[in-house]
Amino acid sequence: MARNPQLNKHGELQHLLTTEGLPRDVITRILDTAEPFAGVAEREVKKVPLLRGKSVFNLFFENSTRTRTTFEIAAKRLSADVINLNIATSSTNKGETLLDTVDNLAAMQADMFVVRHASSGAPYLIAQHLEATGRDHIHVVNAGDGRHAHPTQGLLDMYTIRHYKRDFTQLSVAIVGDILHSRVARSQIHALTTLGVPDLRAIAPKTLLPHDIERLGCRVFNDMREGLRDVDVVMMLRLQNERMQGSLLPSAQEYFKFFGLTEDKLALARPDAIVLHPGPMNRGVEIDSAVADGRQAVILPQVTFGIAVRMAVMAMLGGGNA
Amino acid sequence: MSLPDAEALLAGLAEQMRPHVTPDTALVGLHTGGVWVAQRLHAQLGLTQPPGALDVSFYRDDYAQRGLARDTRSSSLPFDVEGRHLVLVDDVLHTGRTVRAALNELFDYGRPQRVELAVLIDRGGRQLPVAPTYCATRYMPPDGQRVKLAQEDDRLLLRLAPDTE
Numbered sequence: 001m002a003r004n005p006q007l008n009k010h011g012e013l014q015h016l017l018t019t020e021g022l023p024r025d026v027i028t029r030i031l032d033t034a035e036p037f038a039g040v041a042e043r044e045v046k047k048v049p050l051l052r053g054k055s056v057f058n059l060f061f062e063n064s065t066r067t068r069t070t071f072e073i074a075a076k077r078l079s080a081d082v083i084n085l086n087i088a089t090s091s092t093n094k095g096e097t098l099l100d101t102v103d104n105l106a107a108m109q110a111d112m113f114v115v116r117h118a119s120s121g122a123p124y125l126i127a128q129h130l131e132a133t134g135r136d137h138i139h140v141v142n143a144g145d146g147r148h149a150h151p152t153q154g155l156l157d158m159y160t161i162r163h164y165k166r167d168f169t170q171l172s173v174a175i176v177g178d179i180l181h182s183r184v185a186r187s188q189i190h191a192l193t194t195l196g197v198p199d200l201r202a203i204a205p206k207t208l209l210p211h212d213i214e215r216l217g218c219r220v221f222n223d224m225r226e227g228l229r230d231v232d233v234v235m236m237l238r239l240q241n242e243r244m245q246g247s248l249l250p251s252a253q254e255y256f257k258f259f260g261l262t263e264d265k266l267a268l269a270r271p272d273a274i275v276l277h278p279g280p281m282n283r284g285v286e287i288d289s290a291v292a293d294g295r296q297a298v299i300l301p302q303v304t305f306g307i308a309v310r311m312a313v314m315a316m317l318g319g320g321n322a
Numbered sequence: 323m324s325l326p327d328a329e330a331l332l333a334g335l336a337e338q339m340r341p342h343v344t345p346d347t348a349l350v351g352l353h354t355g356g357v358w359v360a361q362r363l364h365a366q367l368g369l370t371q372p373p374g375a376l377d378v379s380f381y382r383d384d385y386a387q388r389g390l391a392r393d394t395r396s397s398s399l400p401f402d403v404e405g406r407h408l409v410l411v412d413d414v415l416h417t418g419r420t421v422r423a424a425l426n427e428l429f430d431y432g433r434p435q436r437v438e439l440a441v442l443i444d445r446g447g448r449q450l451p452v453a454p455t456y457c458a459t460r461y462m463p464p465d466g467q468r469v470k471l472a473q474e475d476d477r478l479l480l481r482l483a484p485d486t487e
Contacts, residue, residue: 029392032393033390033394036380036394036396036397038396039396039397039398040380043430044431044432045429045430045431047430048380048430049380049381049426050380050385315380315390316390319388319389319390320385320387320388320389
């Protein structure tokens, strides 16, 4: 069997590309390591010196304000120097290939690349290229690639669930929305099944479900009310506006009626159920404002925990290279 | 030289410190053994501030060589560091590197008025200019071994373990 490209020969994290195939003990170690990092933000000086003198390049070939910002904050709280590449004005627009861009940045003594790309597999390609050219001291973190994976989002969701619910092996979890196009959903599903969630549900219209969803370990519900019954965790997904243009969905209003999370639908879940959303939210499309601002929403804690989880991932990657 | 009795060392350390602490003095234990010692000293000295605990993993100087420790815990200082008299507490003082890391971490919480160091055992082998303010005893473990503090039924005891450094 081929070696897991994310792990080095000692079984430790070398790159973070996907939650798929990530061993349970590695996921648990990331979550455990994030806990002390969460405390760093409470102090007078919100910084630790672990990545002092290291250069982290944020390579965002696709726009994202929030993810880029939280990676930037995480790297800066680890004392790294952060370089944000604005790809819209960069050489790729002048015809440079992805790997030429990477080679040039590596020649500037990059220590870590945080990569977001519209094409699935781009971060994997970069990681493979670095290893093939003997530069395995440079680490790659996938910040979202195509429809494939968004592992730090999946992991921060796991951190959030564990923070409120403790034991994954007792939980009913529902993922609701556009699972077909969602790299977030894929990363959540792989992490949740690895952590031993016994009841994982996918709630979506048929047109927004991947064909292999049951093989991934999900029970499918096309009726949201049925799917939410007695769940402990509701994970909402963002409905991307461009999905509305084609034939997948009739209209935002219609979608909200059947798959928008409202207070009366949430009442079918357990009374202590929590509601997650990766942001940015479309209020009145996939989630009602009363729920988004309600007592069961943990959407803003997700953002805070996300910084600690990204610090943990970068700190686990950045040490032990000498 | 036989292994000293940890409970006797603890009592001796408390007596050394007693004339020099006030109820507002705060103890800061270094994970893991130092936290146990700090908890016991806190009770014996009748201090009002709850003891703090530092895990210095984020400040260690061997991160580049060895990476982040597996079982890093949260540091917690449940009092205001600013202007306070602090005593760092550890079980065994060896190279001094842990103390350096602890001082660096401490100052990210604020500017203490004074910082002292209390240890049960000074086993020599310093690599940095660090000296304890209070020290219960000096003890050299045999070659290839290190001395390790354990806690059983609320009692502290010392053991020898193979030195893996």
